[in-house]
Amino acid sequence: MKKVLAMVLCLVMVLSIASIASAETVLKLSEVHAEGYPTALADHEFARLVEEKTEGRIKIEVYTGGTLYGQETEAIEALQLGDLAFSRVSASPVASYVPAINAIQLPYLYKNSAHQWAVLNGEIGQKFLADIEASESGLVGLCYYDAGSRNFYLTKEVNSVADMAGLKIRMQNSAMMVKMTELLGATAVTGIGPNDVYSNITTKVIDGAENNWPTYQNMGDYEAAKYFILDEHTRVPEILLASAAVKATIDEADWAIIEACAQETQAFEIAAWEKKEKESEEIVRAAGSIVVELTEEAKAEFVAAVQPIYTEYGAGYEEVIEAIKAVGDDF
Numbered sequence: 001m002k003k004v005l006a007m008v009l010c011l012v013m014v015l016s017i018a019s020i021a022s023a024e025t026v027l028k029l030s031e032v033h034a035e036g037y038p039t040a041l042a043d044h045e046f047a048r049l050v051e052e053k054t055e056g057r058i059k060i061e062v063y064t065g066g067t068l069y070g071q072e073t074e075a076i077e078a079l080q081l082g083d084l085a086f087s088r089v090s091a092s093p094v095a096s097y098v099p100a101i102n103a104i105q106l107p108y109l110y111k112n113s114a115h116q117w118a119v120l121n122g123e124i125g126q127k128f129l130a131d132i133e134a135s136e137s138g139l140v141g142l143c144y145y146d147a148g149s150r151n152f153y154l155t156k157e158v159n160s161v162a163d164m165a166g167l168k169i170r171m172q173n174s175a176m177m178v179k180m181t182e183l184l185g186a187t188a189v190t191g192i193g194p195n196d197v198y199s200n201i202t203t204k205v206i207d208g209a210e211n212n213w214p215t216y217q218n219m220g221d222y223e224a225a226k227y228f229i230l231d232e233h234t235r236v237p238e239i240l241l242a243s244a245a246v247k248a249t250i251d252e253a254d255w256a257i258i259e260a261c262a263q264e265t266q267a268f269e270i271a272a273w274e275k276k277e278k279e280s281e282e283i284v285r286a287a288g289s290i291v292v293e294l295t296e297e298a299k300a301e302f303v304a305a306v307q308p309i310y311t312e313y314g315a316g317y318e319e320v321i322e323a324i325k326a327v328g329d330d331f
C-alpha cells in the first residue's frame, strides 16, 4: 500500500512540475543597442520585473545589438506578424505604420527636454501612445523612453543651412525625416541600420548621420565623423512596443502586469539616460570631436527651412500641435 502511495505521490509531483514548466511563456524582445546602453538596461529591467511579478509565468528574452533585427522597421513588421513579442524602437520608424506619431516628433517642436516630457507623460502624449493600439496597426505602445535631441554629425564642418548642400546623410526609415533632410538641401540615405552607420561613413557611402550624444559615441560613429552639429533638430522619443497578436495570446491579468512593469521602467531608463548622455558627451569631446554650436541666425535658418513639414505632416493635427507648443510656455 505504502509503495503504491509513494508511486502516486511521485507521479503527482512529476505531473505538476511538467505543468509548471509548460505554463511558462517565453517572449522575445528585440533591441538595436548594445548591452549597457540605457534602453538595453531598461529592457532587462522590464524582463526582470515581468518575470518577478508574474511569478515566473512569463519570461522575456532580451536580444540586444540588433542581433534579431538590424533595422527597426524589420522588428516592427515582425511584431505585426506576431513573430516577435516586444521591441524597443525609436518613434521615427513607428510613424511609418502609425502616421499620427509624426505629430509628436516634428522638428523644433519642443523647447527642451522638460517640455517634451511634460507633453509625453501628459494627456497628449498618453493619448498618442494609446492611439498606436487603436490604429489597428498590429502594434501596442507600452511606454516612452528618453533619447534626448538629435543632431547631425558629419565628416565636414557645417555652420549654416547652405553648408548642408549635397551632403549624403543616413536617416532613419521615416518619410518625414527624409523630407526634413531634403528641405535642408542634403540627400537622405535610408535602409542603413544604426549599427552599420560607422562602416558606411568610412567607405564614404555617406558623409554622416544624425543622432543623440549616446548613439554617436556608443556606436563608435564619432571616430568616423568628427563634426557634431548641435542643431537639435528633433526630440524623438523611444517607444517600447508590443505585438497585438502576441498580446491576444496572453492572459488579461498577466498583460496588465506587463503594462505596469513597462511604465515602471520609464523612470529607470530616464535616470540611465541622463548619466549616459553626460558621459558620452565627455568621451567624444575628449576624443577630439568638434562640436559646432550654431549661431542664433544659423539656428533660425534651420528652423525656417524645415517649416513646410508642419503643413505636410502636421495636416489634421493643427490643434494638437498648438496644444503641444502651449505646454512649452511653462518652460
Ligand code: BDP
Binding pocket: 032, 072, 088, 089, 090, 147, 172, 193, 194, 210, 211, 212, 215, 238
Ligand atoms: C537611436 C535610437 C534607436 C534608433 C537609432 C537610429 O535609440 O532606436 O534605431 O537612433 O538612428 O537614437 O536608427
